[in-house]
Every structure is written in structure tokens, then in C-alpha cells.
Amino acid sequence: MSRTAPALPPWLGHALRAQRGPVPWSAVVRGALAGGPLLAAAVLLGRPALGVAAVIGAMLAGFNDRPGSRRASVGRIGAPALAGASGLAAGTYAGDHAPAVLLTLLLTGLGLVAGAVSAVGPVASSVGTQSLVGAAVGAGMPLPEPGWLRALAFLAGAGWLLALRLALPTPGSLAGDFRFDGERNAVAGVYDAVAALLDAAGSKAATARRAALTAALDHAQDALAGPRLRRYASSAAERRLHAQYAAALPLAEAATALAWAGEAVAARTSEGPRRLAAAVRDGAHTGPLPAPCRSDPALRALDDALLHAAEAFDRAEGGDLHSRRRSRSALLRTVLGARGREYGMRVALCFGVSAAVAQALHHAHWYGRHDHWYWLPATAVFLVKPDLGPLASRVLCRAAGTVLGALLFAGFAAVLPRPEGLIALVAVSGALIPVAARHFAAQTAVVTVLVLALVMAGGEPQASVGRIGETLLACAVVLVVGHLPMPAQRGDGIRARLAEAGAAAQAYLAHVLGGSGDRAARWALRREAYRALAEARTAIALASAELPALARHADGADEVAATLERLVDTTTACAVHLDDTGRLGPRHAGELAALREELARRRDRAGVRLPGLPLAG
Numbered sequence: 001m002s003r004t005a006p007a008l009p010p011w012l013g014h015a016l017r018a019q020r021g022p023v024p025w026s027a028v029v030r031g032a033l034a035g036g037p038l039l040a041a042a043v044l045l046g047r048p049a050l051g052v053a054a055v056i057g058a059m060l061a062g063f064n065d066r067p068g069s070r071r072a073s074v075g076r077i078g079a080p081a082l083a084g085a086s087g088l089a090a091g092t093y094a095g096d097h098a099p100a101v102l103l104t105l106l107l108t109g110l111g112l113v114a115g116a117v118s119a120v121g122p123v124a125s126s127v128g129t130q131s132l133v134g135a136a137v138g139a140g141m142p143l144p145e146p147g148w149l150r151a152l153a154f155l156a157g158a159g160w161l162l163a164l165r166l167a168l169p170t171p172g173s174l175a176g177d178f179r180f181d182g183e184r185n186a187v188a189g190v191y192d193a194v195a196a197l198l199d200a201a202g203s204k205a206a207t208a209r210r211a212a213l214t215a216a217l218d219h220a221q222d223a224l225a226g227p228r229l230r231r232y233a234s235s236a237a238e239r240r241l242h243a244q245y246a247a248a249l250p251l252a253e254a255a256t257a258l259a260w261a262g263e264a265v266a267a268r269t270s271e272g273p274r275r276l277a278a279a280v281r282d283g284a285h286t287g288p289l290p291a292p293c294r295s296d297p298a299l300r301a302l303d304d305a306l307l308h309a310a311e312a313f314d315r316a317e318g319g320d321l322h323s324r325r326r327s328r329s330a331l332l333r334t335v336l337g338a339r340g341r342e343y344g345m346r347v348a349l350c351f352g353v354s355a356a357v358a359q360a361l362h363h364a365h366w367y368g369r370h371d372h373w374y375w376l377p378a379t380a381v382f383l384v385k386p387d388l389g390p391l392a393s394r395v396l397c398r399a400a401g402t403v404l405g406a407l408l409f410a411g412f413a414a415v416l417p418r419p420e421g422l423i424a425l426v427a428v429s430g431a432l433i434p435v436a437a438r439h440f441a442a443q444t445a446v447v448t449v450l451v452l453a454l455v456m457a458g459g460e461p462q463a464s465v466g467r468i469g470e471t472l473l474a475c476a477v478v479l480v481v482g483h484l485p486m487p488a489q490r491g492d493g494i495r496a497r498l499a500e501a502g503a504a505a506q507a508y509l510a511h512v513l514g515g516s517g518d519r520a521a522r523w524a525l526r527r528e529a530y531r532a533l534a535e536a537r538t539a540i541a542l543a544s545a546e547l548p549a550l551a552r553h554a555d556g557a558d559e560v561a562a563t564l565e566r567l568v569d570t571t572t573a574c575a576v577h578l579d580d581t582g583r584l585g586p587r588h589a590g591e592l593a594a595l596r597e598e599l600a601r602r603r604d605r606a607g608v609r610l611p612g613l614p615l616a617g
Contacts, residue, residue: 008072014545019438026170027065027434032059034161035450038425039457043419048144050153052458053088053427054138057157059450060084064126065165066478069182069223072355076123081158084130085151091138092147101357108352109133115347116340118385119493120331125385132351139372140358144460183241184280186223189216190248191277195270196501197255198302203262210259210569211537214530220245221527227230240313242427244280247312249523250305252327257576260569266293272306279313286313297580298573338492347384349481351531354380354474372460375467379474384482390545391482394440395475401444402471406464408445409452412466422457426450483549497539498608500536501561505568509592512575522575529568536561546570560602567595 008016035055041052042453061077068076087110094106115129147152170181193209193216200209224245253271258265272289279286289310294300334340358376379402383394412425429450430474436442452464508525516522540561543554574588603609 005471010551011051011390011392011544011547012306015396015441017439017446018050018442019530021438024067024434025060026168028431028476029576030065030161030164030168031062031433032427032431033164034062034157035430035454038157039426039454040423043423044479048458049145050149051149052141052152052454053145054157054160055454056451057084057154058161059157059430060130060133061158061161062430063418065161065434065436067182069221070166070179072182072223072225073162075159076126077162079123080130082128083127084134084158085155086152087131087134088138089134089147089151091140093138094135095139095145095535096141098364100356104352104356104359107135107139107355108348110488111351112344112348113371114344115385115603116335116344118347119337119339119343120334123382128347129381129385132347133365133378136351136355136374136381140362140377141372148303149442171489178240179376180237181222183220183238183598184283186216186220187241187245188277188280190220190245190252191273192216193203194248194251195273195277197259198265198270198273199267201255201259202262206259206262208564210536212257213255214534217248217252217527218534219355230418232477241280241317243312244276244309247305247309248276249300249527250308250519253523253526253572254298254302254305254576255556257573260573261298265299268292269299269302272309276306278311286310297577300580301576319403338496341491346482347381349484350380350384350478353481354477357473357477358470359578372455372463376470376474376477379471380478383474383478384562389440390542391478391550392547393545395479396443397439398444399472399475401441402448403468404441405445405448406452406468409449410464412449412453413456417463419457422453426457429453450510469584483547486599494536494543494554495608496537497532498557498560498564501529501536501564504529504532504576505564505571508568509571511569512578515568516576526568526572526575529571533561533565533568536564556602556605557603560599560608563595563599563602566590567599570595 007013035058038054038058039051042048042054043391046470064077064080066076091107092111094103103531111132114132118125118128138150143150148150151338176585180243195204195214197209198211200206211504252267255273257474268290272292275289276286278284286309291306292299292303294303307362324440354377358373359378381397382393383398399611409425416422416425417520429446432446433443436446448467451597452467455463504525508522510516511522511525537558540554542552544558546554570588573584574584574592
């Protein structure tokens with residue numbers, strides 16, 4: 001009789017899990033060309049301290065150098081870099097003029113603001129992270145240069161990496177205008193995801209494939225909607241990509257309706273979307289597309305969507321991106337709401353306590369011959385951010401990665417020539433960061449080697465042992481503070497996300513049942529509903545992987561999210577059926593009624609406030 005191996009606790013399973021995928025060679029090249037040359041130039045000019053600030057800026061920018069369009073990378077890299085430079089200048093000034101107690105209070109207040117802002121989204125989270133790291137480095141790494149000059153060096157380093165991101169071509173970019181290779185890959189990924197969902201219709205994999213389609217649409221939407229000088233696409237290549245993305249939306253709608261029906265479709269049904277994906281990647285014409293059988297409303301909608309896509313590919317007249325538009329008041333409500341308060345208080349406490357402990361150790365000369373005390377609060381920033389992963393998992397990975405990285409650097413420092421060997425070590429570490437990003441422990445090890453080499457190149461003594469001790473202290477601080485009772489109710493952030501997703505689902509359902517013929521508005525509402533649900537699912541998954549004392553506050557939330565997803569899927573199927581017949585079928589009406597009752601039960605059990613759903617006519 002075989003025995004089943006016991007399942008790992010969620011927090012441990014998360015710590016051991018690594019991402020998979022191809023090596024991002026373009027990011028590897030940019031990482032190698034970023035930090036090493038900057039440090040070498042600074043050493044040759046006799047300004048190694050400025051080189052340290054520039055390489056830190058390039059390193060932090062490299063954390064945000066992710067797949068996507070060049071246009072989107074401007075905001076994703078540039079906005080956090082500006083925040084980091086501002087934090088560096090402010091931290092330098094405060095560290096030079098404020099006494100220890102006042103400095104701790106200032107850093108705590110900054111942590112409260114940065115943590116609350118992080119609730120807005122991924123870019124805002126990076127803004128908060130870099131502002132805190134910049135403030136910790138500015139206050140805790142005394143250098144001879146004034147704060148404004150260090151901030152300029154930091155910006156120069158981040159700007160250098162951004163320039164590399166914008167200028168260097170990527171593999172596969174020669175198929176068309178290389179400026180839009182990220183957009184092409186993102187849009188083609190949408191068509192591939194539609195084909196994969198059609199293949200999975202009627203199987204257990206359909207739910208996962210639908211979630212993958214949502215992720216592909218989110219990625220393409222973000223890639224195409226980056227910052228621009230003009231309101232509309234100015235080149236023919238960009239207008240073509242906009243048209244191709246817009247043509248994918250009715251295809252995604254029809255594929256979702258077919259998956260909802262729960263019946264397998266003919267194998268040739270997915271051939272059309274796959275040919276469209278190849279046409280996007282190669283910048284070629286679509287050619288003839290195989291037509292699916294038109295035996296039911298969803299298949300007829302798919303056939304119509306394929307015909308529309310073929311025409312849109314030929315015309316290339318642009319299209320609406322149906323992007324998320326959030327007003328300033330909505331953003332302010334997020335910052336001041338439950339999510340912002342929960343994020344802000346946790347980050348403020350951890351950052352403030354770690355800064356206080358670091359300064360106490362500094363004044364007690366625990367650091368030995370050098371004056372740097374930035375490591376402990378900077379480490380706490382990367383550990384405490386709730387959107388970066390479960391707390392226990394991050395602590396375990398950070399401790400293991402720092403110990404490994406510090407030991408590796410101690411070995412390298414003993415044999416490498418200075419400064420040439422240290423510059424080479426910075427360049428190699430920069431190249432390895434994109435690969436090591438698949439696992440937090442590996443990334444921590446590489447960053448530890450890079451920062452220790454950087455600080456030594458700037459003239460400080462080798463400090464591997466001290467960095468290990470400070471990291472373990474930061475881990476202890478974050479674990480203790482992260483589990484303290486908070487003024488707000490635990491889990492408020494998750495409940496707020498579910499409430500937002502519920503409101504988006506309700507708005508989408510009301511539009512569909514209201515009989516509006518505005519399909520562009522319908523697609524925008526559907527995109528918002530699915531995106532809000534994906535964000536809620538991500539937050540719930542992270543919260544559920546915490547230690548049991550924290551994970552219990554997410555009990556029942558996953559079931560609410562699953563019910564809302566089924567509701568949005570059903571709403572999509574209703575929209576397709578209404579387009580074809582003008583009325584709801586018995587199955588659609590019955591499913592909506594059942595989901596309304598199920599959602600009422602689950603939301604009460606999870607303590608989530610959701611708006612009432614409209615009745616099916």
C-alpha cells in the first residue's frame with residue numbers, strides 16, 4: 001500500500017517554488033552593460049562614490065526591466081527612478097541634519113505614505129519601494145557628495161538602463177519596426193491564448209486557460225497603453241497593432257462563451273486565431289482563415305469575429321484599447337482606503353523599527369570601522385511589502401540568499417584584484433539579476449554580491465559577516481512586527497479588492513442585461529471585471545500562503561472570487577447569446593439565479609460587502 005507524501009505548508013511551498021521560462025537574453029545583456037560600465041567610468045574619473053549611487057539606480061531600475069513594450073517601460077522604470085532619487089536626496093539631507101529620534105520618525109512617516117501609495121498598483125508599489133530604499137541609503141550611507149548630486153547620479157544610472165531598454169533590439173524584433181516588438185509579442189500572445197482556450201473547451205483545463213487569456217489581455221493592454229506625447233497612435237505600425245488588439249476582443253468573448261458551454265469544439269476551430277497570432281508576429285497578411293461551424297450562437301459569434309479580424313488586419317485603422325481609466329479621486333480612495341491603510345501601517349512600522357534598531361547599533365559601534373547602517377532598513381523594505389509575496393516565504397528566502405551571497409562574495413574578495421575584479425563582479429551580477437529573478441533567494445544572493453562589491457569598490461572594507469547579521473535582524477523585525485495586531489481589521493485589503501471586483505462584475509452584468517448595443521462599452525466593462533478579479537485572486541493567493549496566524553484572515557475569500565469569476569463568465573455567455581437571439585436562454589437565466597444565491601451565501605461567510613446583482617429579465 002503506497003503512502004502519500006504529506007503536503008508542504010503553503011508558506012514553505014511558496015518559498016521553494018521557482019518561476020520557469022526562457023532565459024531573458026535581452027535583459028541579461030542590458031544588465032551586463034548597466035552597472036559595470038558605470039562603475040568603471042566613475043572609478044576612472046576618480047569619483048567612485050558617485051559611481052556607487054549610479055549603479056544602485058541602475059540596479060533598482062533593472063528590477064523593473066520586465067517583458068513588455070518600450071513605451072510601457074518608460075513609466076515602469078522612470079517613475080520609480082524619480083521616486084528613488086527624491087528619497088535619496090531627502091534621506092541624505094535628513095541624515096546630515098536630523099537627530100536620531102527625529103530621523104526615525106521621518107522615515108516612519110515616509111514608510112506610511114509609501115506603503116499606502118503601493119496599494120494603487122505595481123508601478124506605484126515600485127515607486128514606494130524605491131523611495132524607501134533611496135531614503136535608507138541616503139541617510140545610512142554617508143558619502144562626501146551632497147544629496148542633490150547623489151540623486152542626479154542615481155537618476156543617471158536608471159536613465160542609462162532605460163536608454164539601453166529603448167535603444168537595443170530584442171530577439172525577433174527584425175520582423176517589423178523594432179520599436180514595437182514588445183507590443184507585437186503581447187498582441188500575438190492574446191491570439192495564442194484564445195486558441196488555447198478553444199482547445200481546452202469542454203475540459204478541466206478551461207478555467208486555467210481562461211485565466212491565462214485574461215493575463216494575456218492585461219499584458220497587451222498595458223503594453224499598448226504606455227505614455228505617449230500624442231493622444232493617438234502616430235505611426236502606421238502602431239495603428240495596425242491597435243487594430244489587431246481591438247479585433248481580438250470579440251474573439252476572446254466568443255471563446256469564453258464556448259468554454260462556458262462546457263462542450264468540446266472541433267480541432268480546426270482554434271486554427272484561425274493561431275494564424276492571426278503568426279500574422280501579428282511576422283508582420284504578414286493573415287491569408288485565408290478556416291471558418292468554424294455555425295451551429296450555435298457562440299460559434300456564430302466566433303466566425304463573425306474571425307471575419308472582422310481579417311478585415312481589421314487589412315485595414316489597420318487603429319482601435320480602442322478599452323484601457324482602465326481611474327480618476328484622481330478613485331486613486332485617492334485606494335490610498336486612503338482599507339488597502340492603503342493596511343499596507344501603510346505595516347510598512348511604516350517595519351521600516352521605522354528597523355531604522356531605529358540600525359541607528360542604535362550604529363551608535364553602539366556594532367558596525368565596526370564603517371558608518372553605513374542602511375542595510376537593515378533597506379532589507380526590511382523588500383521583506384515587508386505585502387504585494388511582493390508572503391511574509392514568511394520572503395523572510396526565509398532573504399535569509400538564505402543573503403548568507404549564500406555574502407559567503408560567495410567573501411571568497412571572491414579574497415582573490416579578485418581591486419578595483420578591476422570588483423567592477424567585473426558588478427557587471428556579472430547585473431547580468432545575472434534577470435535570470436535570478438525567478439526565485440527570491442537566488443535574486444537576493446546575486447544582489448548581495450553586487451552591493452557588497454559595489455560598496456567595497458567605493459572604498460569601504462569587506463563586510464560580509466555584518467551584512468548577514470543585519471539581514472537576520474531585519475528578518476526578525478519584520479516577522480515580529482508583521483504579526484502584531486493592527487488598528488484595522490486583518491484582511492481588509494483582500495475584502496476591499498473583492499468589493500471592487502464585485503462592483504465591476506455588477507456593472508458588467510447590468511450593462512449586458514440592460515440591452516445596450518454599445519459593444520465597445522461592454523468590452524471595456526468586461527476587461528475591467530476580469531482584471532479586477534485577477535488582481536483579487538493574486539492578493540488572495542499571497543495572503544493564503546502566509547503563516548496560519550495571518551492566512552486565516554483570507555478564509556472564504558477564494559470561494560467568493562471563484563463565484564465572481566463564474567458570474568463574469570456567465571455574463572459573457574449571456575452577452576453572446578443576446579447578440580444572436582435577442583433573449584436569454586433558460587440555462588443562462590438559471591445559472592445567473594443560482595450564482596446570485598451562491599454569492600450571497602459566500603460573501604456573508606467571508607465578511608465581504610458586495611453590491612446587489614440585477615435580475616435577469
